[in-house]
Amino acid sequence: MKHKNNFSFLLALAVLIIALTAISCDNNDILEEKSIIESQVAEGTLKAAVTHNQLAKRWAPVHQQDVDVTGSHGLNGKADYITAIDYDGDWNGTNNWNNLSRFPANAVVYYSVVETSTNWFILYAFFHPRDWTDNPIEYYWGEHENDLEGMLLSIKKDGTDYGSLQAAVTVAHSDFYSYVPAGSSVGANQESIDGTLSFEHYNGENHPVTAQEAKGHGLKAWPYYKINGDGVKYYPSFNDVAEAPSDAYDQFVPYKLIDIFAPGQMWQQRTNNNMFNADQKSFVKSVGYGGANTPWNWDDKDDTPGAGEIATNPARLINFYFSNLGNFSLSYTHNKYIGIN
Numbered sequence: 001m002k003h004k005n006n007f008s009f010l011l012a013l014a015v016l017i018i019a020l021t022a023i024s025c026d027n028n029d030i031l032e033e034k035s036i037i038e039s040q041v042a043e044g045t046l047k048a049a050v051t052h053n054q055l056a057k058r059w060a061p062v063h064q065q066d067v068d069v070t071g072s073h074g075l076n077g078k079a080d081y082i083t084a085i086d087y088d089g090d091w092n093g094t095n096n097w098n099n100l101s102r103f104p105a106n107a108v109v110y111y112s113v114v115e116t117s118t119n120w121f122i123l124y125a126f127f128h129p130r131d132w133t134d135n136p137i138e139y140y141w142g143e144h145e146n147d148l149e150g151m152l153l154s155i156k157k158d159g160t161d162y163g164s165l166q167a168a169v170t171v172a173h174s175d176f177y178s179y180v181p182a183g184s185s186v187g188a189n190q191e192s193i194d195g196t197l198s199f200e201h202y203n204g205e206n207h208p209v210t211a212q213e214a215k216g217h218g219l220k221a222w223p224y225y226k227i228n229g230d231g232v233k234y235y236p237s238f239n240d241v242a243e244a245p246s247d248a249y250d251q252f253v254p255y256k257l258i259d260i261f262a263p264g265q266m267w268q269q270r271t272n273n274n275m276f277n278a279d280q281k282s283f284v285k286s287v288g289y290g291g292a293n294t295p296w297n298w299d300d301k302d303d304t305p306g307a308g309e310i311a312t313n314p315a316r317l318i319n320f321y322f323s324n325l326g327n328f329s330l331s332y333t334h335n336k337y338i339g340i341n
Helices: 002-021 027-043 052-059 072-080 314-321
Strands: 062-066 108-116 119-131 144-156 164-172 175-181 195-197 199-202 205-212 219-221 231-236 253-259 332-334
Touching: 052 108, 052 119, 052 144, 052 205, 052 253, 072 119, 108 314, 119 314, 144 205, 144 219, 144 314, 164 205, 164 314, 175 219, 195 219
Parallel strands: 062 205, 108 253, 175 195, 231 253
Antiparallel strands: 062 231, 108 119, 108 332, 119 144, 144 164, 164 175, 164 219, 199 205, 205 219
């Protein structure tokens, strides 16, 4: 029945295309177009463009999270679990540290998609309510409430539904690290390449594998952060399920993807002073020293691209980091960070 419904939908779509085409084409052109569309319908090759959510799910990483069960501030490993910014039911950044002992850490990863005519740029962001330490001497200087690190993927539009992954840049505190798949022709440009991107076959496709350290949660491609014994392994949910780990050794935890630009989510909340500072670029906190930045303020301390360009101007950043990108446009067709929808 599902196949029949899809076929009916595609035929209806074909009729609409033919009707619109008739406005500007002669009869021979219409007949030729009709023949092509009918052939595509019969072969199952007439497809609507994938959504940004589908694209984000296709390339969403299998995520390895190192966990430390020592120290009172680690909550037996729970302080290293990824979760939603509003995991406790509110957008108040000054109760996230304390509420972690009271609410489940259901797994969430945030994403945004920016487009040019040649590429998709998918940013993924991983939130932890605590950036913590198990050393009492460092409790103030070495900790802070709210933590966000992430990764940017450059996906080449190659004529297939989901394109091909060209390169990745990850965020570990104030440093960015760059990776390419094995055998890639993409090379280094103004920054050196830090390693090879690993993949895991999951749900019929190869997904990049990432890893975050315990406590401070810097993010790199796996295995450039080692998972030392205990650790949680997260997988993207294709049914929008967000589960919490059963313990610090759970090796299959589905995470839900949430669009940064979805109604009521991170981008709209940037003016909420209960969660973000007045600059709209960093999180508030009630615990510790220092703090976490939003993706539109992530910055490598010693590269040329400015703060936040990994989110707001990803084509420029990728072009700066990598060479041999092929046909590569720097002009955006979709970029909500700068008002291009």
